[in-house]
Amino acid sequence: MFSLKYSWKGKWKDGELSIEAETMKELEEALRELVESGGLNPSQTNKLEVVPSLPRTLGCTDAVKSLLENEWGKTPRSLNEIRVALESNDICFPRTVLASTLSILANKNTIHRIKKEGKWKYFGGS
Amino acid sequence: MTYLEEKYQKIWGLKKLEELNLPVPKYRIVEFYKADRAEIENRVNEQISKFELPDKKGLAVGVTLRVSLPGKLDKSGKHGSLHIMTKQKLVEEILEKYDEYGIRCKIIVQDTIDANSSGTLLIERNHCIIETVPGDAPALLEGKTNNYESWRYSLKTNLWKREWHFTANGNICSILTFSDLKRFERFLIRIPNNSYLEWSISKSNDIFFYEFMKLSDFSK
Numbered sequence: 607m608f609s610l611k612y613s614w615k616g617k618w619k620d621g622e623l624s625i626e627a628e629t630m631k632e633l634e635e636a637l638r639e640l641v642e643s644g645g646l647n648p649s650q651t652n653k654l655e656v657v658p659s660l661p662r663t664l665g666c667t668d669a670v671k672s673l674l675e676n677e678w679g680k681t682p683r684s685l686n687e688i689r690v691a692l693e694s695n696d697i698c699f700p701r702t703v704l705a706s707t708l709s710i711l712a713n714k715n716t717i718h719r720i721k722k723e724g725k726w727k728y729f730g731g732s
Numbered sequence: 733m734t735y736l737e738e739k740y741q742k743i744w745g746l747k748k749l750e751e752l753n754l755p756v757p758k759y760r761i762v763e764f765y766k767a768d769r770a771e772i773e774n775r776v777n778e779q780i781s782k783f784e785l786p787d788k789k790g791l792a793v794g795v796t797l798r799v800s801l802p803g804k805l806d807k808s809g810k811h812g813s814l815h816i817m818t819k820q821k822l823v824e825e826i827l828e829k830y831d832e833y834g835i836r837c838k839i840i841v842q843d844t845i846d847a848n849s850s851g852t853l854l855i856e857r858n859h860c861i862i863e864t865v866p867g868d869a870p871a872l873l874e875g876k877t878n879n880y881e882s883w884r885y886s887l888k889t890n891l892w893k894r895e896w897h898f899t900a901n902g903n904i905c906s907i908l909t910f911s912d913l914k915r916f917e918r919f920l921i922r923i924p925n926n927s928y929l930e931w932s933i934s935k936s937n938d939i940f941f942y943e944f945m946k947l948s949d950f951s952k
Contacts, residue, residue, distance in 0.1 A: 666875060667807050698878035700863040702852035706928035709947040714804060 613659045615694075618645065630656060630677065657691045666699050666707045674717050674730030682720055682727030740838055742800040742809070745944035749929075752922045754941045757792060757932075759842035762826055764835045776826050780819050783841065791934050792843035795822065799829050800838045809833065814868060815844050844868075845932040845940050849907050851880075853916070853929045856947070860885040860920055864907050865898070869930060881907040885920070915939055 612633040615624045618640075627633035633656060640646040658676045660669055673679050673691055683691070689704055699707075708728050712719045719728045749756045762779055764772060786792035797812030812825045826839050851864030851872060862883045863872065871877045882896035892913050897904045912933060919939070923929065930943035 662876075664875075665807075666873075669875065692875070693878070697875045699875040700852065700872060700880060700882065702854040702861050702863050702928065703873060703875070705854055705856070706852075706945055706947055709926075709928075710807075710945065713948050716804075 612656050613694075614656060616646070626659060657694050660692070660695045660697060662696055664697065666703050667711065669695075669697050669699070670704070670707055670711060670728075671716065671730070674728060676730070679717075679728075679730035682722065682729045684725055684727050688728065739802045740800040741806040741945070742798055742840060742943070743838060746840070746942070748944045748946075749941050752944075754919060754922065754929075755939060757843040757845055757940045757942055758786070759840050762839040762841060764830055764837070766835060772830060773823075773827060776823055776830075780823050780826070783819070783822070785817065785819065785822070786843045791846060791936050791938065793817075793846040794844050795841050796844045797822075797825050797829060798840040798842060799833055800840060801833060802836055805836075809837065811870075814870070842942065845934045845942075846936075847932040848935050848937070850932040851930070853923075853931060855887075855920065855923055855925055855927050857925070858887050860887065860916075861895075862908070862913075862916065863896075866907055869932065873930070883908065883913065885913070885917070887920070890917070912939075 612628075612630050613624065613626045614633060614637060615622065625633060625636050627636060637646065641648050656678065658673065658678055660672050664672065669692055670688065673688060674683070678691065685701070685705060685708060688708070689699070689701070692699060708717070708719070711717045712728065717728050717730055719726045721727070743761060746756060746759060760783060762776065765775075767775070785795060794815040794817040796814050796816065799809030799811070800806055801809045812829065813821075816822050816825060822841065826841075829837060829839055847868050849864050849866050850869035851862060854861045862885070863880050865872045865877065865880045872880055879898055880896065881894065881898040884893050884895050885891070898907050899905065916939070924946070926947045928943075928945040928947055929941050931939055931941045933939050
């Protein structure tokens with residue numbers, strides 16, 4: 607099991623701010639403090655979807671498994687959502703590699719998938 | 733699903749590529765038997781002494797090691813060095829893999845294509861996607877770059893569309909030529925739907941395939 611961190615990145619004053627925390631609760635608290643201090647617009651955190659941080663050294667299979675085993679991965683996710691989540695960790699698998707990995711992991715029941723609006727969505731959990 | 737597919741995906745994939753009559757770089761399989769470490773070393777040395785390492789300029793540069801493992805473990809088998817040029821180094825790396833993965837692993841010793849470009853190919857439903865980088869493939873396969881060229885081919889209209897450009901020094905550069913795409917078209921006829929393949933084009937301009945995976949039907 608990899609140690610996962612939760613991160614948030616967004617506009618902050620004239621620049622950009624990045625926050626990392628060990629748990630979702632810690633991250634939410636940090637964001638709430640920023641909102642209370644007046645530096646952050648609450649709407650920025652409402653739309654926020656926290657993607658877990660992953661080490662860049664992971665291969666595609668491990669990266670996908672780590673992502674979907676996490677809280678984030680309990681909601682069914684499309685290939686594009688998974689791709690964007692990986693890219694936010696500077697992990698850039700091309701579509702061919704990601705699609706084949708998702709298909710193989712789903713076939714082996716390592717991850718699960720359902721079809722929503724004509725598209726496969728993948729999720730973790732047992 | 734055959735026994736071999738279930739047990740050793742990478743080896744099954746190579747056999748499947750041969751069955752589809754697709755060009756595959758020369759490969760040999762090294763297997764291990766129950767024996768003490770010294771005996772294993774002797775056997776590996778004996779086997780490797782019979783190998784011919786490639787010295788075809790423009791086609792292959794040394795060999796690489798691929799580790800195939802039973803069932804779900806197969807994906808966890810890590811590559812050896814990409815361009816092994818001497819038998820001594822080859823024996824060393826094979827024994828390292830044996831020490832790491834044990835008696836159940838099978839080692840594929842495969843000629844490494846002297847690649848002009850390398851990439852992936854995915855056929856799903858009515859289209860094929862090809863993604864490619866110049867030279868060897870690891871940067872693309874290991875998710876370490878988003879600088880690659882991507883093509884989509886419609887199996888209905890037989891048209892290619894470039895979806896993503898490769899850039900060098902800020903300029904768009906083409907990796908695959910029209911003639912390369914036409915050659916892929918000829919191979920596509922033989923490849924079943926819902927397949928994933930990896931390939932390289934050598935400096936002598938030959939296309940080779942070295943990975944084949946059967947995927948579940950995307951349309952169901």
